Amino acid sequence: MSIEVQSGKRGLTDPAMAGTILAAIPDQPLDTQRKMNYFVKPRGRRLSEYEVLCCYAQPTPDWIPGGLDWGDWTQKFHGGRPSWGNETTELHTTDWHKHRDPANRWHAPYVKDKAEEWRYTERFLRAYSADGQVRSIDPTWRDEVLNDYLGAFCFNEYGLFNAHSSASRDCLGDTLRMSISMIGFDKIDNAQMIQLERTFLAKLVPGFPESTDEPKKEWTQGAIYKGARETVQDIWQATYDWNEILWSAHMVYDPLFGQFVRREFFQRLSSYYGDSLTPFFINQMQLYFSQTKDITGDMFFHCLGDDAEFGDYNRRMLRAWTDKWLPRTVNALKDFMGIFAKVPEIKGVTSKDAVEAALDRVLDDWKRDYADKIGYKVDTAALIKTVLTGLK
Amino acid sequence: MAISAATKAATDALAVNRAPVSVNAQEVHRWLQSFTWDFEKNRTKYPTKYKMANDTKEQFKLIAKEYARMESVKDERQFGSLQDVLTRLDAGNRVHPKWGETMKVASNFLEVGEYNAIAATGMLWDSATAPEQKNGYLAQVLDEIRHTNQCGYVNYYFSKHYHDPAGHNDARRTRTIGPLWKGMKRVFSDGFISGDAVECSINLQLVGEACFTNPLIVAITEWAAANGDEITPTVFLSIETDELRHMANGYQTVVSIANDEASSKYLNTDLNNAFWTQQKYFTPVLGMLFEYGSKFKVEPWVKTWNRWVYEDWGGIWIGRLGKYGVESPASLRDAKKDAYWAHHDLFLLAYALWPTGFFRLTLPSAEEAAWFEENYPGWYEHYGKIYDEWRARGCEDPNSGFIPLMWFIENNHPIYIDRVSQVPFCPSLCKGASTLRVHEWNGKKHSFSDDWGERMWLTEPERYECQNMFEQYAGRELSEVIAELHGLRSDGKTLIAQPHTSKDGKLWTLDDIKKLNCVFSDPLDAL
Numbered sequence: 001m002s003i004e005v006q007s008g009k010r011g012l013t014d015p016a017m018a019g020t021i022l023a024a025i026p027d028q029p030l031d032t033q034r035k036m037n038y039f040v041k042p043r044g045r046r047l048s049e050y051e052v053l054c055c056y057a058q059p060t061p062d063w064i065p066g067g068l069d070w071g072d073w074t075q076k077f078h079g080g081r082p083s084w085g086n087e088t089t090e091l092h093t094t095d096w097h098k099h100r101d102p103a104n105r106w107h108a109p110y111v112k113d114k115a116e117e118w119r120y121t122e123r124f125l126r127a128y129s130a131d132g133q134v135r136s137i138d139p140t141w142r143d144e145v146l147n148d149y150l151g152a153f154c155f156n157e158y159g160l161f162n163a164h165s166s167a168s169r170d171c172l173g174d175t176l177r178m179s180i181s182m183i184g185f186d187k188i189d190n191a192q193m194i195q196l197e198r199t200f201l202a203k204l205v206p207g208f209p210e211s212t213d214e215p216k217k218e219w220t221q222g223a224i225y226k227g228a229r230e231t232v233q234d235i236w237q238a239t240y241d242w243n244e245i246l247w248s249a250h251m252v253y254d255p256l257f258g259q260f261v262r263r264e265f266f267q268r269l270s271s272y273y274g275d276s277l278t279p280f281f282i283n284q285m286q287l288y289f290s291q292t293k294d295i296t297g298d299m300f301f302h303c304l305g306d307d308a309e310f311g312d313y314n315r316r317m318l319r320a321w322t323d324k325w326l327p328r329t330v331n332a333l334k335d336f337m338g339i340f341a342k343v344p345e346i347k348g349v350t351s352k353d354a355v356e357a358a359l360d361r362v363l364d365d366w367k368r369d370y371a372d373k374i375g376y377k378v379d380t381a382a383l384i385k386t387v388l389t390g391l392k
Numbered sequence: 393m394a395i396s397a398a399t400k401a402a403t404d405a406l407a408v409n410r411a412p413v414s415v416n417a418q419e420v421h422r423w424l425q426s427f428t429w430d431f432e433k434n435r436t437k438y439p440t441k442y443k444m445a446n447d448t449k450e451q452f453k454l455i456a457k458e459y460a461r462m463e464s465v466k467d468e469r470q471f472g473s474l475q476d477v478l479t480r481l482d483a484g485n486r487v488h489p490k491w492g493e494t495m496k497v498a499s500n501f502l503e504v505g506e507y508n509a510i511a512a513t514g515m516l517w518d519s520a521t522a523p524e525q526k527n528g529y530l531a532q533v534l535d536e537i538r539h540t541n542q543c544g545y546v547n548y549y550f551s552k553h554y555h556d557p558a559g560h561n562d563a564r565r566t567r568t569i570g571p572l573w574k575g576m577k578r579v580f581s582d583g584f585i586s587g588d589a590v591e592c593s594i595n596l597q598l599v600g601e602a603c604f605t606n607p608l609i610v611a612i613t614e615w616a617a618a619n620g621d622e623i624t625p626t627v628f629l630s631i632e633t634d635e636l637r638h639m640a641n642g643y644q645t646v647v648s649i650a651n652d653e654a655s656s657k658y659l660n661t662d663l664n665n666a667f668w669t670q671q672k673y674f675t676p677v678l679g680m681l682f683e684y685g686s687k688f689k690v691e692p693w694v695k696t697w698n699r700w701v702y703e704d705w706g707g708i709w710i711g712r713l714g715k716y717g718v719e720s721p722a723s724l725r726d727a728k729k730d731a732y733w734a735h736h737d738l739f740l741l742a743y744a745l746w747p748t749g750f751f752r753l754t755l756p757s758a759e760e761a762a763w764f765e766e767n768y769p770g771w772y773e774h775y776g777k778i779y780d781e782w783r784a785r786g787c788e789d790p791n792s793g794f795i796p797l798m799w800f801i802e803n804n805h806p807i808y809i810d811r812v813s814q815v816p817f818c819p820s821l822c823k824g825a826s827t828l829r830v831h832e833w834n835g836k837k838h839s840f841s842d843d844w845g846e847r848m849w850l851t852e853p854e855r856y857e858c859q860n861m862f863e864q865y866a867g868r869e870l871s872e873v874i875a876e877l878h879g880l881r882s883d884g885k886t887l888i889a890q891p892h893t894s895k896d897g898k899l900w901t902l903d904d905i906k907k908l909n910c911v912f913s914d915p916l917d918a919l
Contacts, residue, residue, distance in 0.1 A: 003759055004689045011620030012486055017688060021488045021620040024687070026895040031558040033882035036544075036551040039565055053544040056564040057507045059581055069568045070877075072858040074575075074814050075582035080854035083586040084511075107538040108467045114460030121457065126412030135406065139399045158427045162526070166437045168514035168533060169585070174540075177510055181533050188530065189456035191427060196420045196455075203413050206401040212426040220429050229431075237433045 043100045050104035056097060058174035060084060066095035066173065088170045089243040090317050092310040096173035098303045101182075102294040110182055114189070117284055121193075124280055125200055133276055134204045140344055141273035143208065147198065149339055150278065151215025152225050153261055154194040157285075159232035160258075161187035163249050167242040179295045180246065186288035193281045200277075224339050227332035228257060234328070243304075244321055250296040251318075252325040254289070255366045257332045262286060264358035265339065272349050293369070301373050315374045322376050330383055333359070337390030352391060359384045417458035425449075427523045436519040442590040442655050446521045448648035450528035451640040459531055463538060463634075470542075470630045474549060474623065483622050484553025489752070489893040491619035492554050494685030495546060496751040497572065498612060499624070500563035503543030505580035505600065506631075509536040509638075512584035512596045516645070519589035525648060528641045535634040542627050549623055558881045558888045559750040566888060569877040570748035571741060571861060572677060574814035579673045583666075586855075590649060594659075595666040597642025603667070603705040604674045605635050611682075611696050618688040643713070650716040660719050667721040668844040671701070672813040675727060676824075679735025680742065683764070684756065692767040697731035723844050726825065733824035736768065736775055741807055741816045743782075744796040747874060747905055748861070749889035755779050755788070774823050788892040790904040795891070797910065806915040809860035811838040812845035830919055837916040865912035871905040873912070 001016050011017040040047060040055045060067030064086055073083040086092075105113070128134070137146075164184025171177050195212065202210035219225050231253055239245045262282050270278040304314040340350050348354055363380040371378045425447070454462070478484070487495075510533055517529040551561040559566065567573055584596045609632045613625035649655040679693035690696075706724045721727075746753050756764060756779060764771040782799060786792025800807060805821045808828060819828040819841070826841035833853050840846040849856050865873050874880070879888050885901045 003687065003763055004691070005618050007614060007690060009688070010617045010622070011488060011688060012481070012483060012617070012622050017618070018486065018620065020687065021486060024489050024893070024895060025485065025555055026489075028555075030556040030899070031561075031881050031883075033561055034552050034557050036548040036561045037564065039562060039878070052548055053541045057503060057540050057544065059504055059507075059568075059577060068565050071574070071864055073582050073586065074578040074856070074858045075586050076855045076857070077586045078588065078852060078855065080857070081586075083582045107463070107534070107541045108471065111460040111463045111467065111534075111538075114457055115464035118457035118461050122414045125414040129413040130410055132403075132406045132410070135399070135403050143398060155427065155429060158523075162517075165514050165518035165526075169438070169511045169518060174507065177514075178537050178540075181510060181514070181537060185456055185530065185534060188527075192420050192424075192455045192457070195423050195427075196415050199419050199423075200413070200415045203415070204402055204405070205398055206405055207398045210423075212423050216426065216429060233431050233433060237431075237435065237437075240437060 048104050050101065050106045050109075053106045054175050054178055056174065058097070058177070060096070060172065064096060064172055065093055066097035084170070084172055086172070088172070089241050091243045091304055091314050093304055093307045093314075094309050095303075095307075096171075097175065099173060099175045099179065099299050101175065101179050102298055103291060105182065106178070121196075121280075121284075128277060128280075129200075129204055134201070136274035137277070138273035138275070138344065141270070141275060142201065142205065145273075145339075145343055146201065146275070146278065147209060148214055148218045149224065149342070150194055150266060151198055151212065152219040152222065153266075154191045154212070154215060155219040156225065156228055156232055156258075156261075157187050157190040157194065159229075159236050160249050160254065161185075161191060163232075163236040163239075163245050166240070167245045170242040176299065179299070180242075183250070183288075183292045183295055186292065190285045190288065193284060197277060197281050224336055224342075225332075227328065227335040231257070231325075231328045231332050235325075243300075246296060247300065247318060247321050248325040250292055251300060251370050252322055253329045253332070255293070255370055256326075256329045256362060257336070258289065259365070260333060260358065260362045261336065262289070264362055265336075268358065269343065269349060272346050273343075297369075297373075305374055318374045319376050322371070322374070326378075326383075330386055333387045334390035337387060338392055341392040352388065355391060356384060356388060359387055417455045418453060420455050421453045421527075424455075424523050424527055428521075434521075436521075436589070438515045438519050438589045440519055440589040440591075441658055442588070442649040443652040444520050444522070444525070444590070444645075444648040445651060448520070448522040448525040448644055450524040450644060452528065452531065452637045453524075454527070454531055459534065463534075466630050466633060467538075470626055473626050474545075478622055478626065479553070482553070483620075484549055485555055487550075487554060487621040487623075488619040488687040489556070489895075490685055490687050490754050491616065491621055492550065492556065493559070493751040493753070493893060494681050495550060495616070495621065495624060496559040496563060497685075498608075498681055499543045499546040499550075500567055501572075501576045501580065502608060503540055503547075504567075504576060505584070506536050506539035506543055508581040508584045509596055510540065512536075512592055513641075515585065515589050516593055516641075520648070522648070525644060528637070528644060532634075532638050532641055535637065538634065539631050542631055546623060546627050556752070559752075562878065562888075563750055566750035566878050569750065569861075569874065569879050570889075571745050571809075571816045572749075574809075574858065574860060575673045575677070575816075578812075578814050579670050583669050588662075590645060591662045591666065593642060593645040594662050595669060597638055597645060598663065599666045599670045601635055601638045602642055602709050603701055604670055604678075605632070606700040606704065607678050607696055608674065609635065611690075611700065612678075614690045615682050615686055615688075618690055619686050639709075646713055646716050646718060656717045659717060660721075663718065664721040664723050665844070665848055668723040668727070668842075669813065669848075671723075671727040671730065672810075672842070672845065673815055675701075675730045676734035676738040676815065679731070680739045683735065684739045684753070689763060693735055694731050694767075698728070701731070702728055726842070726844070729825050732768065733822070734826075736764075736771065737817065737822040737824045737826070738815070740775060740778065740821065741818060743891070744800055744807070745816075746891045747795060747870060747887060747889050747900070748879070750879065751888070752890040752893050754893045755783060755891075770823075788894070788897055790898050790900040793907060795905075795908060795910070798908070806918070807862075808839040808841070808915055809862060810841040810845055811858075811860070812840065812849050812856050814858065814860060815841070817841045830916065837919060839916060862912060862914045863916075866914040866917070868912055869906070870908065870910040870912065871902050874905060875902060
């Protein structure tokens with residue numbers, strides 16, 4: 001038999017070729033270690049498939065803590081800046097490869113989840129439309145609040161999405177890079193879901209504007225999102241430390257401003273205005289928020305805040321970054337208070353006492369789940385008082 | 393429209409038509425371009441000398457959820473095949489040993505390329521200004537995570553099922569030892585992520601993906617299938633379905649800069665450098681893996697190269713970009729010469745340095761030698777005789793006390809490493825075009841093997857300072873290096889690397905290597 005075979009011949013099925021192959025295979029395996037990445041320290045009791053497929057994919061040298069490679073970069077930026085370097089962040093660790101997504105999501109489970117959400121979204125919209133539920137939405141809520149202000153929130157999510165580009169380029173570990181890319185992807189998904197809702201409403205409500213013109217005008221020129229816009233712009237383009245980008249976006253701004261806007265405004269109020277559509281989308285965003293919270297919690301609290309050598313230093317840096325980003329976030333919330341003058345008032349729902357209670361929930365959550373974990377002292381009552389000065 | 397009238401209109405519309413309504417991905421995507429806004433600080437963190445247009449479109453118009461749906465369907469097919477029918481057929485252990493070893497390298501090194509492409513496309517996502525263009529790069533970021541996981545899955549699968557899991561099971565730790573590693577990092581890692589963002593796109597998308605993924609991801613599946621491996625085609629062809637999007641991204645990168653007249657000053661130089669960078673490694677390494685790492689041959693590498701690289705890419709693909717001022721690289725002609733002998737030259741060196749691998753290599757058998765001679769006349773006289781001599785000295789047998797590296801020293805054939813490509817070469821023995829040039833800079837000597845790389849270094853030496861394996865290991869004994877860099881099997885004494893795949897052959901141990909007392913030296917010190 002010739003060793004050059006015709007194109008399309010397969011060694012598994014061609015009898016002569018298969019015979020040759022089987023004859024070359026030893027009777028016994030040459031090694032007993034059948035677990036890939038057996039040298040990796042598992043987070044749980046056993047190495048997960050996620051850890052097998054993701055850990056140490058990155059070829060970093062050992063002078064970046066946790067790296068397994070040696071030597072220098074084979075090509076650098078013009079001028080000699082390294083491909084990846086410790087100087088890209090103020091934070092330190094003994095191991096940049098330590099992070100794990102608590103949900104163990106590598107690419108396949110991640111897209112499987114999102115694909116299921118998409119399929120269900122399509123089915124839901126068809127049922128919602130056929131059921132005529134759109135008739136029950138309060139017209140002002142629909143045409144002014146959803147169109148202009150939910151529409152404008154699309155840009156908030158789009159800006160935060162873009163803040164992940166440099167973080168996904170510059171971060172120093174493989175599991176970090178995958179997590180950062182995925183939580184960034186969720187943010188553009190949020191932005192697209194908002195436009196999807198507006199497009200859907202435009203199909204059901206003749207005259208409802210599908211265009212992004214009005215929402216963009218509100219985002220770029222309006223007063224309600226002014227503080228938010230300025231903060232998002234700074235997170236996206238004025239911040240170079242990739243850890244600071246993630247900290248400011250996911251540990252300060254979004255758990256406060258994002259949570260208030262999504263959960264305490266659109267989600268809480270929509271049912272009062274006969275809107276059962278918006279909660280469907282906001283709940284998906286809240287799912288992503290929850291998953292992101294687990295991921296960034298692992299990054300900043302478990303890996304960096306509790307690092308055996310640099311934990312104290314890191315927590316100090318995180319407190320300093322919080323000092324920088326919290327006032328901007330509070331200012332964004334204060335500006336957002338102006339939205340309550342735009343909605344038809346419902347006592348106990350949009351009145352000051354209800355807004356204050358909503359702010360209290362958000363700030364209390366943030367204090368417990370974020371600030372306390374790095375020893376950040378915060379007077380939530382004072383912050384609420386500041387925010388409420390924006391209430392018209 | 394007044395608010396109350398809108399509600400009435402919605403009610404009336406429902407009365408006329410109660411058919412279910414949904415929204416498709418395209419209806420959302422068509423608004424994407426309007427998602428951005430201007431602000432003072434809006435500029436990329438990765439400056440480029442090119443100007444990317446604000447209105448660039450993407451060809452694959454996806455939204456996040458639709459992307460996930462498409463990829464999830466592909467995953468179901470692929471993992472279904474792997475975990476069901478291929479496992480029941482014991483397909484992972486019905487692969488020819490020579491090819492099973494090749495996949496230790498091919499899958500892991502491709503994984504490095506895919507992994508670094510996550511960061512590369514993250515950089516492009518940052519650099520582009522048009523939301524659609526950003527979206528195209530974003531989908532690629534996710535694709536590259538997918539491909540990293542898929543390549544890992546090939547090694548994972550072979551670790552479980554193939555008869556020699558060593559190397560598959562710890563490639564991410566042991567891959568750094570040998571002579572193929574640093575060159576791979578240049579093309580697949582740093583070449584994608586370190587530099588002007590558009591230059592990196594040219595490396596990754598215009599050359600790496602549009603040119604070399606065809607042989608690396610498509611042609612390899614034919615070689616795999618011929619050698620009994622159905623795992624690789626199942627995974628790699630699924631990867632290739634995404635590569636079309638990446639090629640389109642590369643095309644759109646060029647489109648985005650084409651209207652800027654200044655682009656023409658740089659574009660063809662950057663393309664030429666990128667092509668030479670990529671081909672300098674891929675041409676010899678792919679040819680070596682296919683022809684020397686297989687039992688059954690599909691066709692001579694030079695033919696594959698001519699079809700995919702020279703005609704398809706250099707002619708048709710680059711031809712399509714001609715209207716944007718793109719020209720076939722000037723170095724294409726020199727690369728064509730490399731496609732004939734360079735992989736034979738490289739195998740000679742790779743085999744000489746076999747103990748530093750994380751895979752088993754095999755000398756060509758008599759029938760393979762005849763095939764080489766038939767397809768590359770003059771092969772036996774130059775290479776075949778050397779292999780006969782090595783075999784006669786017992787290079788496969790641990791009791792021989794001989795590894796071919798000793799033959800190079802005995803015969804005064806120093807092996808150098810090209811500073812720019814990190815590819816090893818032996819100027820006194822190579823049949824290809826490599827010639828030795830040495831420069832001194834910053835108190836250090838640097839060797840080069842060709843004009844194009846030397847020119848890149850002379851222009852920007854600070855970009856290419858990486859020490860090579862001989863500089864790194866100089867003065868250290870071989871077994872010490874192997875042990876330190878985890879080149880041992882699970883018994884703690886047998887080498888992962890071996891100079892044969894014979895089922896009856898003895899396996900070399902660390903003690904066998906230690907007896908050789910082989911100490912690394914840097915050949916540049918002798919100049």
